[in-house]
Amino acid sequence: MEFDEIKDALLSEVDTGLKFANSLDKAAEFEIYLYYRSKSNVEIKQGVVEATDGIVAGTAVRATRDQKLSFASSSGISSNHVKRALQDAISSLKATSEKDTRFKGFCEPKPPGKEGKFAPEILELTTDDLVGYSLQLIGNMTKANGRLLAAVGCEKTWGGFAIGNSLGLQQASTSAHNACSAYAMAIDGEERRTGSEELVTRDKALDVSGIGEKAAEKALSLLGAKKLGQTTTLPTLWVPWAAASYILSSLQQATKGSTVVEGLSPLREKQGEKIAHPNFSLVDDGQNPLGIETEAIDAEGHPQGRTVIVKNGMLKSFIFDSYYGRIAGKASTGNCARSGGPFGSRLPYEDAPSIFSKNLEVAAGKQSEEELIASIDGQGLLITDIPIGIFHSSVETGEFSAVASSVFLIEDGEKKRPLEPVSIAGNFYKGLEQLLGVGNNIEITSLFVTTPSLLIDGISVTG
Amino acid sequence: MLEKLQAAVSLGEKLGADFVEARFDDLTLRTLRRIKTKKDDTWKDIMLKSRTGTGIICYFDGTPGYSFTASEDLKDIEETVTRAYGMAKAASTAATLKLDFDRRPTVKSRSSDSLSVKIHPKTKGQDYKMDLINRMVDTAFDVGKEIENITGAYGELTGQKLFTNSEASIIKWEFLLVDMMCRVTSKASSGALVFGSERNAGSLGLEAYNRKGSTPEEVGKKAAMFAAEQIQAKPCPAGKFATLIDNELAGVLAHESFGHLSEADFVTMGASPLAGKIGNMLGTKHATIVDGGNPDIKKEGGMWLPFDDQGIRANMTTILDRGIFKHYLHNRGTAQQLEQEPTGNCRAVHFGFMPIPRMTNTYFKPGDLTEEEALEQLGTGIYAIQTSGGQVERDGSFLFKADRGYWVEHGEIQHPILEVSLSGNILELLQHIEGATRDIGLWGSYFGGCGKFGQYPLPAGIGGPKLLIQNVTFGGKA
Numbered sequence: 001m002e003f004d005e006i007k008d009a010l011l012s013e014v015d016t017g018l019k020f021a022n023s024l025d026k027a028a029e030f031e032i033y034l035y036y037r038s039k040s041n042v043e044i045k046q047g048v049v050e051a052t053d054g055i056v057a058g059t060a061v062r063a064t065r066d067q068k069l070s071f072a073s074s075s076g077i078s079s080n081h082v083k084r085a086l087q088d089a090i091s092s093l094k095a096t097s098e099k100d101t102r103f104k105g106f107c108e109p110k111p112p113g114k115e116g117k118f119a120p121e122i123l124e125l126t127t128d129d130l131v132g133y134s135l136q137l138i139g140n141m142t143k144a145n146g147r148l149l150a151a152v153g154c155e156k157t158w159g160g161f162a163i164g165n166s167l168g169l170q171q172a173s174t175s176a177h178n179a180c181s182a183y184a185m186a187i188d189g190e191e192r193r194t195g196s197e198e199l200v201t202r203d204k205a206l207d208v209s210g211i212g213e214k215a216a217e218k219a220l221s222l223l224g225a226k227k228l229g230q231t232t233t234l235p236t237l238w239v240p241w242a243a244a245s246y247i248l249s250s251l252q253q254a255t256k257g258s259t260v261v262e263g264l265s266p267l268r269e270k271q272g273e274k275i276a277h278p279n280f281s282l283v284d285d286g287q288n289p290l291g292i293e294t295e296a297i298d299a300e301g302h303p304q305g306r307t308v309i310v311k312n313g314m315l316k317s318f319i320f321d322s323y324y325g326r327i328a329g330k331a332s333t334g335n336c337a338r339s340g341g342p343f344g345s346r347l348p349y350e351d352a353p354s355i356f357s358k359n360l361e362v363a364a365g366k367q368s369e370e371e372l373i374a375s376i377d378g379q380g381l382l383i384t385d386i387p388i389g390i391f392h393s394s395v396e397t398g399e400f401s402a403v404a405s406s407v408f409l410i411e412d413g414e415k416k417r418p419l420e421p422v423s424i425a426g427n428f429y430k431g432l433e434q435l436l437g438v439g440n441n442i443e444i445t446s447l448f449v450t451t452p453s454l455l456i457d458g459i460s461v462t463g
Numbered sequence: 464m465l466e467k468l469q470a471a472v473s474l475g476e477k478l479g480a481d482f483v484e485a486r487f488d489d490l491t492l493r494t495l496r497r498i499k500t501k502k503d504d505t506w507k508d509i510m511l512k513s514r515t516g517t518g519i520i521c522y523f524d525g526t527p528g529y530s531f532t533a534s535e536d537l538k539d540i541e542e543t544v545t546r547a548y549g550m551a552k553a554a555s556t557a558a559t560l561k562l563d564f565d566r567r568p569t570v571k572s573r574s575s576d577s578l579s580v581k582i583h584p585k586t587k588g589q590d591y592k593m594d595l596i597n598r599m600v601d602t603a604f605d606v607g608k609e610i611e612n613i614t615g616a617y618g619e620l621t622g623q624k625l626f627t628n629s630e631a632s633i634i635k636w637e638f639l640l641v642d643m644m645c646r647v648t649s650k651a652s653s654g655a656l657v658f659g660s661e662r663n664a665g666s667l668g669l670e671a672y673n674r675k676g677s678t679p680e681e682v683g684k685k686a687a688m689f690a691a692e693q694i695q696a697k698p699c700p701a702g703k704f705a706t707l708i709d710n711e712l713a714g715v716l717a718h719e720s721f722g723h724l725s726e727a728d729f730v731t732m733g734a735s736p737l738a739g740k741i742g743n744m745l746g747t748k749h750a751t752i753v754d755g756g757n758p759d760i761k762k763e764g765g766m767w768l769p770f771d772d773q774g775i776r777a778n779m780t781t782i783l784d785r786g787i788f789k790h791y792l793h794n795r796g797t798a799q800q801l802e803q804e805p806t807g808n809c810r811a812v813h814f815g816f817m818p819i820p821r822m823t824n825t826y827f828k829p830g831d832l833t834e835e836e837a838l839e840q841l842g843t844g845i846y847a848i849q850t851s852g853g854q855v856e857r858d859g860s861f862l863f864k865a866d867r868g869y870w871v872e873h874g875e876i877q878h879p880i881l882e883v884s885l886s887g888n889i890l891e892l893l894q895h896i897e898g899a900t901r902d903i904g905l906w907g908s909y910f911g912g913c914g915k916f917g918q919y920p921l922p923a924g925i926g927g928p929k930l931l932i933q934n935v936t937f938g939g940k941a
């Protein structure tokens with residue numbers, strides 16, 4: 001299937017499927033979701049090349065009757081796949097008397113939002129192009145230091161999805177993006193230090209210049225690391241990549257309508273209250289034309305939108321799909337997802353609708369990273385990559401304990417020597433209240449969080 | 464379907480591939496989830512998923528090209544072969560390290576390669592499984608304190624895996640994995656939320672949930688009691704302590720910190736600190752780590768994987784033998800490159816991915832201590848229990864999370880502690896293992912799994928005995 005045929009082809013199958021569903025069970029209501037995406041990627045890991053090119057295509061069906069709700073999925077988007085999923089959903093429905101008493105129906109039809117930017121040249125990228133870009137990344141990385149180990153990858157992906165339901169909703173959205181990543185390991189005797197850099201864009205074809213060099217530079221700058229040699233509490237400056245992981249592990253989780261409604265979010269009763277330093281503001285923008293997660297509709301067909309989550313430290317809103325929005329008495333914010341977020345599954349049609357942010361954006365502050373460093377009295381830490389284990393925290397407690405393996409000592413307002421891995425621990429929510437500064441160095445990350453550097457006080461450190 | 468896969472292999476060879484592998488998954492996944500909160504009680508997920516698809520690898524000049532399709536039409540499968548061959552050919556121009564492998568004898572599977580159980584989940588309806596969750600959640604609700612949320616879930620992954628290749632191997636076996644878990648969230652008087660969880664998962668028949676200690680009621684009760692205990696728990700002090708880690712945590716240690724580093728693709732890259740270390744003494748005599756797809760499921764539990772996704776029959780690989788490093792975990796190409804035998808570790812999460820070196824069931828071998836003797840030997844330190852996961856970097860530094868634990872003084876448990884992270888470098892830690900208990904338990908999970916290079920969640924078997932380790936760095940509060 002060609003890119004510009006996707007919407008019509010998927011919508012036609014959705015329409016046929018809904019008619020078939022109606023013939024199977026007139027008393028039930030149905031939702032059909034079809035997903036089609038081409039993925040090509042080339043990875044070169046220290047000379048070993050692996051290349052993949054395939055089409056991910058699948059069907060998901062939800063069926064409901066008398067407040068009973070079932071889900072079925074099938075690999076493939078042919079009429080037979082749609083029929084199989086419909087029949088499985090109906091048989092699950094028949095096999096149970098258990099209800100989802102909170103379910104009040106599928107998403108109501110509404111005009112769609114806008115798709116994000118589309119660069120046709122992404123579709124033109126060939127396997128040879130991806131191989132060429134990967135070689136360029138390695139060349140740029142190893143010219144800094146021939147003894148670096150290098151792992152790189154380049155990817156292009158394009159596709160779309162369509163949704164229809166018994167309420168008359170029938171919508172589709174398409175998108176394409178390309179991405180590259182570079183991972184460098186610098187080795188000196190038994191010492192191994194790593195650095196990585198990634199780029200993902202939807203508005204232009206890949207430009208890998210600078211990516212390999214930055215990964216190499218990060219790894220090399222950490223060689224010669226010494227122990228911190230103390231257990232104490234210090235201010236920590238999280239560069240955008242690290243800050244993005246902080247936001248993804250904390251507010252992304254705790255402001256999801258599902259987490260709030262199910263009683264799992266410590267922020268569940270704090271709407272309208274101050275939860276962070278006044279310099280901190282956060283929006284989720286599912287309509288940012290450059291955002292990788294921007295689509296015309298979300299995963300249940302609701303238009304994607306823009307939600308102010310935190311404004312000047314005040315918790316303004318949670319993000320919702322229609323299911324949890326109705327329970328909470330709020331409108332959907334267009335945040336329905338199927339296996340959403342940066343770690344989403346390659347087969348999203350297998351996942352039930354849930355809530356995930358689209359493109360989170362922390363507002364820029366006024367200070368440069370250098371000024372933030374200079375503002376630290378005594379000692380502090382500069383965390384330059386995603387700490388190990390940061391994503392293994394639980395939303396309920398907000399307690400985190402991770403290892404910063406790309407980290408420098410800050411002393412008397414200056415960046416000093418690299419440090420051996422430092423254990424860092426604290427509480428995500430307290431950390432936001434103890435924010436000392438927000439940088440002006442906004443970066444878009446492949447964690448789907450755009451953020452500047454964040455200076456957070458009161459982090460326990462051991463190393 | 465076998466004929467179509469065989470046609471795919473022939474086509475790949477005709478196009479010019481040196482070797483072709485074709486596999487077809489016909490799997491069914493079922494997820495059932497009930498959520499009970501203070502306000503609501505609802506069936507959130509009643510899900511049935513059919514996962515069918517074909518994956519083709521063409522090798523050209525020591526370089527693999529992979530493609531996949533969900534379609535079962537021969538025409539689409541042939542296009543998939545053409546794409547895979549095209550990718551291999553284009554990629555081979557950039558490869559400076561080729562992972563060729565020699566031909567091996569034809570492999571044919573036997574019916575005994577599929578696990579036989581008393582109550583296969585396929586023989587029981589949805590209501591039977593929903594009743595398991597109801598019993599679990601209702602017990603947790605009765606037993607728990609200050610409950611905010613109880614989530615009870617059941618998952619199963621069943622179905623056939625089919626494989627053939629240029630060696631005319633024909634491999635067919637049935638995948639079986641079930642998982643029943645309960646997570647209880649309670650509210651402490653400070654307003655903070657705490658949780659407790661329990662699960663029973665692996666390649667099991669449903670008769671496992673009738674056994675003492677593993678019934679839904681007992682799983683629900685334990686989760687609720689663990690959460691209730693956390694209400695009173697104290698933060699774990701930060702610093703270096705002697706520790707006894709439980710079977711689950713020992714499993715994550717074996718998997719996250721040592722298993723990943725012994726995966727041979729990291730080694731051929733030169734990125735693993737274990738590169739070139741075969742024969743070296745890396746740990747104490749108490750540290751023996753094995754990996755294999757064919758553990759004694761009835762006795763120890765775990766996950767049944769008689770073949771990997773490259774058609775290599777499972778065997779038990781001793782990675783670390785009483786501290787001495789012995790073997791890597793391979794696909795066929797890395798085995799030849801590093802002059803070892805293939806180990807049956809080439810696995811893909813599903814047909815959408817190329818198989819790569821991954822673990823199967825990875826665990827420490829048991830020792831001779833009882834839990835009481837281990838605590839006595841621990842003296843003063845931390846008894847760390849259960850985990851919500853962990854992570855390792857390629858330099859050997861690791862971090863994993865203990866969900867709960869106890870502070871121990873003079874061999875006696877003093878008070879519960881809150882969730883805490885353990886971190887360090889695995890090569891240092893192995894030198895501080897002072898003993899292992901004689902009990903062993905293995906699990907395989909449907910919910911969650913292992914992640915590597917974007918391939919997540921791969922069901923993997925973890926577990927082991929309890930391990931006594933000196934000098935472990937705990938995060939926690941300064």
